[in-house]
Amino acid sequence: MAEELTPETPEEEQPIKQRKNGLYPGVSDELAENMTTGWADTELHGLEAIPQAAYTAARRAALSARFPGERLVIPAGNLKTRSNDTEYSFRAATEYAYLTGDQTEDGVLVLEPKGDGHEATVHLLPRSDRANGEFWLSGQGELWVGRRHSLAEAEQLLGIPARDVRELADTLREARGPVRVVRGHDAGVEAALTDKVTAEHDDELRVYLSEARAVKDEFEIGELQKACDSTTRGFEDVVKVLDKAQATSERYIEGTFFLRARVEGNDVGYGSICAAGPHATTLHWVRNDGPVRSGDLLLLDAGVETTTLYTADVTRTLPISGRYTEIQRKIYDAVHDAQEAGIAAVKPGAKYRDFHDASQRVLAERLVEWGLVEGPVERVLELGLQRRWTLHGTGHMLGMDVHDCAAARTEAYVDGTLEPGMCLTVEPGLYFQADDLTVPEEYRGIGVRIEDDILVTEDGNRNLSASLPRQADEVEAWMAALRD
Numbered sequence: 100m101a102e103e104l105t106p107e108t109p110e111e112e113q114p115i116k117q118r119k120n121g122l123y124p125g126v127s128d129e130l131a132e133n134m135t136t137g138w139a140d141t142e143l144h145g146l147e148a149i150p151q152a153a154y155t156a157a158r159r160a161a162l163s164a165r166f167p168g169e170r171l172v173i174p175a176g177n178l179k180t181r182s183n184d185t186e187y188s189f190r191a192a193t194e195y196a197y198l199t200g201d202q203t204e205d206g207v208l209v210l211e212p213k214g215d216g217h218e219a220t221v222h223l224l225p226r227s228d229r230a231n232g233e234f235w236l237s238g239q240g241e242l243w244v245g246r247r248h249s250l251a252e253a254e255q256l257l258g259i260p261a262r263d264v265r266e267l268a269d270t271l272r273e274a275r276g277p278v279r280v281v282r283g284h285d286a287g288v289e290a291a292l293t294d295k296v297t298a299e300h301d302d303e304l305r306v307y308l309s310e311a312r313a314v315k316d317e318f319e320i321g322e323l324q325k326a327c328d329s330t331t332r333g334f335e336d337v338v339k340v341l342d343k344a345q346a347t348s349e350r351y352i353e354g355t356f357f358l359r360a361r362v363e364g365n366d367v368g369y370g371s372i373c374a375a376g377p378h379a380t381t382l383h384w385v386r387n388d389g390p391v392r393s394g395d396l397l398l399l400d401a402g403v404e405t406t407t408l409y410t411a412d413v414t415r416t417l418p419i420s421g422r423y424t425e426i427q428r429k430i431y432d433a434v435h436d437a438q439e440a441g442i443a444a445v446k447p448g449a450k451y452r453d454f455h456d457a458s459q460r461v462l463a464e465r466l467v468e469w470g471l472v473e474g475p476v477e478r479v480l481e482l483g484l485q486r487r488w489t490l491h492g493t494g495h496m497l498g499m500d501v502h503d504c505a506a507a508r509t510e511a512y513v514d515g516t517l518e519p520g521m522c523l524t525v526e527p528g529l530y531f532q533a534d535d536l537t538v539p540e541e542y543r544g545i546g547v548r549i550e551d552d553i554l555v556t557e558d559g560n561r562n563l564s565a566s567l568p569r570q571a572d573e574v575e576a577w578m579a580a581l582r583d
Contacts, residue, residue, distance in 0.1 A: 100479035107259050118184060118238070126236070135229055140245070141498040146255040151200045151407065154318045156258060158198055158311065163210060163217040165307055167197060169277040170218070172292065173198055174285035174309075175206035188366070192284045193499045194308045197404065201257055203247070205264055207288055212276065219448040221257060222264035225250050262322075279304040281502055302506075309506035312498050314520035319409060320554060321496065323522055326364065326411035327552055327563040329403040333359035334415060336565055337399060338581045339390065341419055349373040349387040356401045364403045368410025369501045372400035379381065379546030382491060382528040393420045396427055409501050410523050413564045414550035421578045426541045428571050430529055434547045435569060437461035437527040441493055445525065445553050449517045458527040462489050471538055488538075497552055519557045526550030 162171065173197040176188040191202040197486035199208050205224050226249045227241040234240040241247065250261040271278075271299045278295045280288060281304060289296075337344075344351040352373040360367045370385035378384045379398035391397065398421050402411035416431060418424075420463040423431060441458035460476065461557065463485040467474040472484050481486050483574030496503040496512070503522075504512060517523075528548035531538050552563040568577045 109111070126232070131232060134232060134235055138229060142249060143252050146252055147397075148258050149200045149256050151318050152256075152258040154316050155198055155200045157316075159208075159210065159219050161311065162308070163514055163579075166214045166304070167215070169279055169381050170212060170274055170277065170410050171208075171210040171304065172211075172271070172280040172288060173208040174281060174288050175201065175204060175208075175281075177287075178204050178239075190366075191408070192281065192551070193312075193408070194281050194305070195284070197312060197499060199257055199259065200407070201253070205285075207264055207285065208259075209267070210506035220479070221253065221259045221261050222267045222332070223248075223253055223261050224265070225263050240496060244466065263366065271295075279333050281305055281308065301368045304510060305398040305506050309504045310508070310511050313496060313504050313507065313511070314518055315498060315522055315554075316520070320520070320522070322405050322407050322409035322515070322553065322565065323411065323497070324563050326368070326403050326405050326409050327413065328566065329359060329363040329405075330411040330413050330564065331402060331566045332363070333401060334399065334413070335581055337416065338578050339581075341397070344375075345393060347391075348374055349378070349389050349391055351398070352391070352399065354390065356399075360401075360403045364405045366404050368402040368404035368412065372398065372414075374400075374546065376397040377533040377544035377546070379416065380532050380544065381546075383531070391419060394424070395419050396545065396547065398424075398548055400548065400550065402501065410501050411498070411552055411564065412496070412497055412501050412526075413542075413552060413567065414526055414548045414549045415567060415569075415574070416549060417574065417578065421582065422575055423571055427545060427547075429540070430545055431547050431549075433462060434527055434529055434549050435464040435571065437467075437493075438525055438549045438551070438569070441525040441527060442551070442553055442560065444564065445517065445523070445555060447517055447555055447557065451513055451515050451517060451523075454525055458493040458525070459485060459489060460529060462529060471542075488529050489527065490530055491526075491528065493527050494550075494553075497522045497524055516581060517555045519555050521555040522552055522563070523555075524550050525553050 149483060173195050175191040178189055181187045189204045195206060195208055196202055199221055201221060203223060207222040209220050209222060224247060226247050234243045253261040268287060268291040274295060278292055279300050280292050280296050282301050333341060336359050337352050338356050340355050353371050356371050357367060371382050373387045374384040375389055375391045375397045376395035378389050381398055397417045398415040402413055404410040439459040440461045441454040444454040444457040463476050463479045466472045467476055467486055472479055526548055530546040531542040533544040535543055549569055554561045554563055568574050
């Protein structure tokens with residue numbers, strides 16, 4: 100990684116951040132002057148709006164109608180330091196990306212009250228200034244991190260008037276009237292509004308934006324399908340290299356899936372769970388540093404995030420050898436049957452909890468049948484005794500966040516009713532810990548989860564990840580065909 104140049108003016112007078120121990124002590128006047136000239140005009144003209152521009156406009160209109168007469172401030176967030184002077188890859192705040200389609204750091208969407216509605220403006224960093232040397236001296240200048248869109252280009256792409264975000268703090272400090280801000284993303288924006296906002300009002304804005312994402316529009320459904328299709332290909336990639344994973348570790352699986360996510364999307368939507376053997380009983384095993392052994396199961400929970408930030412969330416539990424053992428198949432079939440019951444319960448007008456209850460009932464029945472817990476089944480469910488081995492809820496909303504709509508009110512989410520356009524996961528599981536002395540030894544260390552992304556339709560549901568087989572015989576045949 101290269102080091103940026105450092106100007107010769109003292110650090111306390113220098114507006115462009117220096118790196119200590121840089122190899123160049125300063126910049127001569129001649130070099131500084133030379134760097135301001137001789138550059139071609141690269142301004143882009145006639146740009147087409149991004150595909151989701153019409154949808155983001157509709158979302159802003161709905162937001163405007165919900166909070167008439169109030170100034171609304173929605174930040175993208177800032178870069179976060181990983182270590183010393185290196186930053187994490189930036190991922191725009193979901194609320195901001197949902198309303199603008201933009202993904203650049205430091206951006207802020209402001210809806211100013213005007214007449215019966217609002218006037219939206221997106222505040223962005225303009226292109227690097229070539230007059231003061233920022234474009235080549237700053238670690239965030241264009242020659243270091245790449246070209247930014249000009250404000251005029253951003254307006255064409257986003258369909259929103261754009262202004263310089265560096266002037267926004269002063270504007271917000273002078274603001275009058277009611278203001279709401281989405282908190283937790285931009286400390287500078289919040290500081291400028293500190294005497295103008297309340298936590299209660301800001302939380303209402305965040306809750307609204309969370310609940311607004313529950314029903315997906317046509318564009319969002321298309322992106323979720325893209326995410327699932329790419330995820331299917333990522334799972335196929337993994338099956339093809341299981342021999343190499345056995346020679347190395349779970350990290351070979353993680354890296355293989357990540358390659359697909361980066362080639363066809365933006366990133367993985369969450370840390371991939373590549374859990375082989377007893378690691379499959381740890382719900383969020385993301386260390387991915389364990390062995391991959393023939394005869395064990397691989398629980399792969401992974402999802403591609405599209406370039407527009409919509410993510411899939413899919414799990415398959417695969418026999419590393421290509422064939423399930425008798426006990427593995429017994430447990431796998433129970434989870435598959437539970438998932439079938441859960442998916443069947445996903446339909447418009449159903450209670451959100453219905454698919455969870457349907458899946459849990461099947462698993463409780465099997466646990467009683469196997470003699471692992473004393474029945475009757477109604478008693479087991481009433482006391483939640485099955486949860487020793489089922490552990491988690493059977494699904495969650497899915498969208499731009501893997502656990503989408505997380506700030507929604509309980510009555511609108513888990514106590515709510517399913518509507519066409521909602522997308523959720525159905526993911527029952529059974530997990531028998533390696534040290535669980537309440538189950539026969541043959542069960543210990545086996546974890547099985549099957550997860551698919553289900554869209555609620557007008558007449559039922561559609562499995563967006565249906566291209567990945569789920570039934571045990573189909574999984575074995577699919578793996579065999581990929582390995583030929």
